[in-house]
Amino acid sequence: MVLLLIERSYKHYSVKPGTIYLRGGDPNFATPAHIRDAAIKAIIEGYTHYAPSEGIPELREAIASYYSKYGINYDPDQIMVTAGGSPALHIINVSMLEPGDEVLVFDPSFSRYFGEPPTLGASVVPVPLSKQGYHLDPEDLKERVSDKSKMIVLCNPNNPTGTVYSKDELKAIADIAIDNDLVVISDEFYNEFVYDGKEHTAISSLEGMRERTFVLVGGTKMFNFTGWRLASLIIPQGYYEKVQKKTRFIGVRPATFVQRAGTEAFNAMSTKYGKKVMKAHREEYDRRRQFFCKRMDEIEGITCHTFEGAFYAYPDVSSFGVPVPKFIDELESKEGVLVGSGEGHGGVSVIGNKSMAYGHIRPALVQDVDVLEDAANRIERFTKKLIK
Numbered sequence: 001m002v003l004l005l006i007e008r009s010y011k012h013y014s015v016k017p018g019t020i021y022l023r024g025g026d027p028n029f030a031t032p033a034h035i036r037d038a039a040i041k042a043i044i045e046g047y048t049h050y051a052p053s054e055g056i057p058e059l060r061e062a063i064a065s066y067y068s069k070y071g072i073n074y075d076p077d078q079i080m081v082t083a084g085g086s087p088a089l090h091i092i093n094v095s096m097l098e099p100g101d102e103v104l105v106f107d108p109s110f111s112r113y114f115g116e117p118p119t120l121g122a123s124v125v126p127v128p129l130s131k132q133g134y135h136l137d138p139e140d141l142k143e144r145v146s147d148k149s150k151m152i153v154l155c156n157p158n159n160p161t162g163t164v165y166s167k168d169e170l171k172a173i174a175d176i177a178i179d180n181d182l183v184v185i186s187d188e189f190y191n192e193f194v195y196d197g198k199e200h201t202a203i204s205s206l207e208g209m210r211e212r213t214f215v216l217v218g219g220t221k222m223f224n225f226t227g228w229r230l231a232s233l234i235i236p237q238g239y240y241e242k243v244q245k246k247t248r249f250i251g252v253r254p255a256t257f258v259q260r261a262g263t264e265a266f267n268a269m270s271t272k273y274g275k276k277v278m279k280a281h282r283e284e285y286d287r288r289r290q291f292f293c294k295r296m297d298e299i300e301g302i303t304c305h306t307f308e309g310a311f312y313a314y315p316d317v318s319s320f321g322v323p324v325p326k327f328i329d330e331l332e333s334k335e336g337v338l339v340g341s342g343e344g345h346g347g348v349s350v351i352g353n354k355s356m357a358y359g360h361i362r363p364a365l366v367q368d369v370d371v372l373e374d375a376a377n378r379i380e381r382f383t384k385k386l387i388k
């Protein structure tokens, strides 16, 4: 019998005692009990052997069925189960990119989109999101497309700005992708965490897009099993063989009993109970963002918008004139608050202070409101001393 919809369990390896950890996107929630139970049951039942390299059939079916909520019926054979989102991104990059290719990446967005293409000889072209609310002016994308462009990387909702792209924005991105024959990565890791009655639209549901869109379907963040390493990748029909050829030797699949638990997690999303658990998580994140973003924005010298999706705040601290790495180090050593670098999640490594990510930190709202309040007070104390 499950008594609590949301349980807390936080044992993070890289946290010093007394430090408030807001660096990584690793929520303080326990994996929901029905999913943990499914993993234990799977171990007892002997699901401890090799799984097929693309994932167990029942999980691929569960993911296809979950994703049909966007009106797209994917063949489970297009779904590859991976040990988290990072390997899924790696698989796409190594399968698609050739030296000399250009990858269009919205700035700011998730760090790994910027870091990996150069290791394969490709280059990243940052496409700025507007400073006001971090949405897209399609002209900014259009004017950066060249004959070397291969791929557009979209994170929706966006880590770290929380942008939930509107249908019109997605339609504009889709038109540019189709006109220039580009593939799109749609990273939808945070699709369940959207607030203020906004709706998450899957770009693959737009006309002409399912055949050119790789979709990253969450798992790690959605069900709070970051350490279990389970996510998946939907591969557009014409690309499956190409991907398989490149990735045959990587062995990216999670443990078989983890996949059985993942099957329970995705199947539960069509039940009242599963929906209730997800809603409880969404409401808790909503409370945190309402509190923390407003509190940050009130601090002298900091501007912080209230994000629309995911669970990251994105304060601009550039007015203090302290380089972000130093700001983060000193905030940790002097006040015991560990936040992520907002500059890492953006084009600073490519275009320096012209990047929209310049001067930002990224506190992940992975702690309860009372802890966030403590963190905000410490940040305020720290920044007051910078002004003096």
Ligand SMILES: Cc1ncc(COP(=O)(O)O)c(C=O)c1O
Pocket: 025, 083, 084, 085, 086, 087, 110, 155, 159, 187, 189, 220, 226, 229, 230, 231
């Ligand atoms: C948007 C996005 N995609 C992918 C990942 C990678 O996830 P994983 O931890 O499952 O490798 C993350 C992790 O923070 C993320 O925020």
